[in-house]
Every structure is written in structure tokens, then in C-alpha cells.
Amino acid sequence: MKKILLILGLILSQNITAQITLEHTFDNRVTFYWSSDIIPYNSDTKFFVTMDKENNEVNFYDTSYTLRKNIKITPPSGYNLDNIYQPSISIFNTDTKIEFLATLQSSTDNTNNRTLMKLYDEDGNELYDFGNAYFLSAYVLIFDDAPHLFVDLYNVDTNSYTSKIYSVPGTLSNKSEILENKERLPYPNPTNKSIVLPYKLQNTSNGSLAIYNTNGQLITVKKVSNQVEKIDLDVSKYRPGLYFYKIENVKHKFIVK
Secondary structure (H helix, E strand, O other): OHHHHHHHHHHHHHHHHOOOOOOOOOOOOEEEEOOOOOEOOOOOOOEEEEEEOOOOEEEEEOOOOOEEEEEEOOOOOOEEEEEEEEEEOOOOOOOOOOEEEEEEEEOOOOOOOOEEEEEEEOOOOEEEEEEEEOEEEEEEEEEOOEEEEEEEEEEOOOOEEEEEEEEOOOOOOOHHHHHHHHHOOOEOOOEOOEEEEEOOOOOOOEEEEEEEEOOOOEEEEEEEEOOOOEEEEEOOOOOOEEEEEEEOOEEEEEEEO
């Protein structure tokens, strides 16, 4: 009887492990942009994006893991690629090229010149310069039946934000998703007491929301459920500075002052 149970156990364990298959491995950390993150000319467009910050390169892959575009940008001297925002095929231009916002960061300057934000296309051409601040973030919102770009600039000297609104020449494929994206931004930001971190689980009923500092150090992990779409985080004991929170493939920033 024991031999039969042992054989059955081995068969079951083999069946369980055989159901997971590695499809692809990226050399760098990857972010998946889909309809709630990207504003494409086709709402079914999806990208995997990797960044090589040291070499200032951005790679776009399709869902078959085929490299669609390798983009090399040339930041000003002393700056390197930090992050990208709002990759698009139609919102910032009227052609069919990929465009994206990029934040560029200095490793030595800790003033309001610390971070730059620029718009690039898939050929690495700089299309627009949004200026500099200690920290910048951007999102697209629609009003008057037209898309607009909101850029928030944080001034570390005055501990205040300036928001700039830009009209853009392109079009939106899904207006409701852009509005939903805006509602997922953390608030109030910056803060020194508590902050609301919105989220939306896409594929599971439960998940984990991780908080990191700028050194990549894990600060805390919160268990989350799809029954609720935000958590209140007490940051009163956090050191002042910039933090990131990540859930699934969505990542946002917030500031503790």
C-alpha cells in the first residue's frame, strides 16, 4: 500500500510541475504596457518595455517577445535615463512612430535641476523639452473632447508643485481608460502623514503592494485584494524623500516631506 501511495505521489508531483513552462527571459527588468497604460492607435496594442539606464536605451517588444524597436537616446551631459511614461503611437504625433516621455536624472545634482523630462520618438529624436525640477511626473487626461498632457514639477526648495497642461496633436483610443489611469495616482502627494495608494488587480483576487526607496531597498509589503482598490499608508515614520510603490506591472512614485 505504501509503495502504491509513493508511486501515486511521484506521478502527481510530475504532473503539477510539468504545467509551468518558461516562455522567455529578458536580460533587464521588464514592464508590460497595455491598454490602461498605453494610448495606441489600436487598443489591442501591447508592449513589453525594458530599459538599459546605463546606456540610455529603451527596447520595445511585442507579445511574441520579438524586439520591435531598440531606441538609443542622448541625454544632456551628466544625466542618464531614469524612467519612461506614456508610451504612445498616436497621442503626441500624427504619424505611426512610437513616442514616449523620459525622465533623465543626475546622480550628482540634488537641486531642482536633478530631473529633466523630454519627449522622444522611436528614432531617438528629442521632440520636446518639458524642463527640469527635483521630481517630475506626467499623465494624460481628456477634457473638451481632446487629450491633454499634465506635467507635475516638484520644487524641493519650496516643497511645492507646479502643474503644466499641454495640448497634444494626437488622438485617444479609449477615453475612459485614461480617466481611470488618472484616478490611480497617489494622493495627497507629497505628504508627511498618510497617503492613499490606488491600485487595480488585473489577473488575481489577491496580491502584494511593495514600497521601495530610491536605493531599491524594500521598505514594506502590503497584502491587497481586488475587493478594494486603494490602501491608506501611514508614512509618518518614513524619512523624507522619494518612494516607489509597485503592484503587478504598475509602478508609481510619491514623496514624503
